[in-house]
Amino acid sequence: MAAKTPILDFQVAIEKCELCQVEDAQFYCNDCQEEMCNGCKTAHLGSKATRSHNVVSTKLVSGKAENQQNVQNIPEKLYRCTALADEAVCVKCATDIKHENHKFEELETTLYRYQDEISQNILETKLQKEKLQKSIHTIDINVKDYTEVSDKTINEINQQRKQIKSDVDNIADDLVYQVTKRKQQDLKLMEKEKKDLQKIISDHNEYLQSCEEKLKSMKDISNIQHQIKKPQSNLP
Structure with missing residues (x-):
């Protein structure tokens, strides 16, 4: 990038303000071509008719009283001292010893x-x-694309999670069904086995009862026979 443009100040010597003729001139209006003091400059730029005028500051030439007397008006052409790039001088000021051996360039060219x-x-x-x-714009596009891809991936993960959960639920339901069915079958078999055993026990009880009745009968018969064998006198 090009160098920053320096601020150029007019190097002229004006003793009094051309407007009030009282204060020292510190500014120059390029539109009116008049020197003015600070107070007149403020009033000048505050007026509706002249508020847009180009007013710049001036620097008095120091050390040479004869130059201060010779320079009475702003010259038509100003020059920029290449050695002192922030100063603009007129032809007469350029002859000052201060600018000895300095090179100049027309201010307009500058x-x-x-x-x-x-x-x-x-x-x-x-x-x-x-x-x-x-x-x-590229970043905005990348953000949009990345957001869409991320959202799509998240949706796919959620869908897969739902599918996996559904598959797990189906497997679990099938296992529960199989276990429940086997449980019912086994309980039915055990109940049948229990009834069979109870039937056997019942049969055993009946057999035992029968045996006991037979044994009792046999005892009764034995007692009768024993009575028969006794002497008849003992019979009733």
Whole structure:
């Protein structure tokens, strides 16, 4: 980028303000071509008719009283001292010993060059701004694409989780059904086995009862026979 444009000050010697003729002149109006003091400058720029005028500051030439007497008005042409880049001088001031062996350039040429530099700066800044805006646009597109891909991936994961959960539920339901069915079958078999055993026990009880009845009968018969074998006198 081009170098920053320096501020040029007029190096002239004006003793009194051309407007009030009282205060020392510190400023110069390029539109009115008049020197003025600080108070008159404020009033000048505060007026509706002259508020847009180009008023710049002036620097008095120090050390040479004869130059202060000779320079009474702003010259038509000003020059920039290349050794003192922040000063603009007239032809008479350029002869001061202060500028001995200095090179000068017409202020108008300097201003045109600075205008070109500023225009180039504006162009380069606009190009950089366009590049930055394109970069921001690219980032916005990337953010949108990344967000869409991320959301799609999250949705797919949730769908897979639902499917896996459904599959696990189905497997678990099938296992529960199989266990429940086997439980019912086994309980039915055990109940049948229990009834069979109870039937056997019942049969055993009946057999035992029968045996006991037979044994009792046999005892009764034995007692009768024993009575029969006794002497008849003992019979009733």
